[in-house]
Amino acid sequence: MQAHLRYLAIVSEQPAALAAYYKTFYGLRELGQSAAGDVTLTDGFYNLTIFQAQPGDKFGLHHVGVAVDDLREVEARLEEAMPEAELTPENGDLQHGECRLVDPSGLPVSLSTSGFHTPDDRRGFPAIHHIAIKVADTDAMLDFYKTVFGFREVSSSLMRRQQNWKSRFAGDGSTCFAILPLGENEAAAGNISKPGLNHFGFVVEDMEGMLARLPASGETARRPATRLQAEFRTFDPDHNGIDISQQAGFEVDFEKWARAAG
Numbered sequence: 001m002q003a004h005l006r007y008l009a010i011v012s013e014q015p016a017a018l019a020a021y022y023k024t025f026y027g028l029r030e031l032g033q034s035a036a037g038d039v040t041l042t043d044g045f046y047n048l049t050i051f052q053a054q055p056g057d058k059f060g061l062h063h064v065g066v067a068v069d070d071l072r073e074v075e076a077r078l079e080e081a082m083p084e085a086e087l088t089p090e091n092g093d094l095q096h097g098e099c100r101l102v103d104p105s106g107l108p109v110s111l112s113t114s115g116f117h118t119p120d121d122r123r124g125f126p127a128i129h130h131i132a133i134k135v136a137d138t139d140a141m142l143d144f145y146k147t148v149f150g151f152r153e154v155s156s157s158l159m160r161r162q163q164n165w166k167s168r169f170a171g172d173g174s175t176c177f178a179i180l181p182l183g184e185n186e187a188a189a190g191n192i193s194k195p196g197l198n199h200f201g202f203v204v205e206d207m208e209g210m211l212a213r214l215p216a217s218g219e220t221a222r223r224p225a226t227r228l229q230a231e232f233r234t235f236d237p238d239h240n241g242i243d244i245s246q247q248a249g250f251e252v253d254f255e256k257w258a259r260a261a262g
Helices: 015-026 071-081 138-149 155-162 207-213
Strands: 003-012 029-033 039-042 047-052 060-068 099-102 108-112 127-135 168-171 176-181 196-203 232-235 241-245 250-253 256-258
Touching: 003 015, 003 108, 003 127, 015 029, 015 039, 015 047, 060 071, 060 196, 071 099, 071 138, 127 138, 127 241, 127 250, 138 168, 138 176, 155 168, 168 250, 176 250, 207 241
Parallel strands: 003 047, 060 108, 127 176, 196 241
Antiparallel strands: 003 060, 029 039, 039 047, 099 108, 127 196, 168 176, 232 241, 250 256
């Protein structure tokens, strides 16, 4: 079964303004808008949908989506990994998958056999190559995503095991999926304590130019030397965390890195 992370949902009080930020600084293109004011962007591979917040919604990074080629196989694998889980239908439009599951940590995961209606014409950089979650049991979550979607544990994750860190990393061939422990190194500069979907990341072609363009309000700062992936972290206008990398890159499969030249 082919399975790739290709969707990321954000809930915002200002979808149009937030979309403008991602178009201006990361070159994302708009795919469309819903009647409710939801805005969908793409880097040519990812569907980044910014939902208009409704009463009672929690703002910020909300859920992810996996493009698959066989929903029935996902159901069979889900029965093995989490028998009590169910696939609930979504409407399959530009802003949604065809169905959704909830992983063992409570994170919603949309599923699509249409690639979330993305054009699949990624044109260089900036490009999304990283998604990170924070959970209580990183090994259990890694096992879940390996079993259900066939993600592979990568070499940087094995290194962290040897160092007795609880951080785990998986790859699907395009995205480095970081599974981070709650509470670890929260005091480090720029770290985000938010459980669940925590931050995501871009590979950029010109880090110097990127840093010069980013607004000061993003509180952009260099990542600690102990981090294997990404040189800087910044924040969008809604204070969602974004890792940006040029040379360090993100390990998207075993010993396969997404990096930009230079």
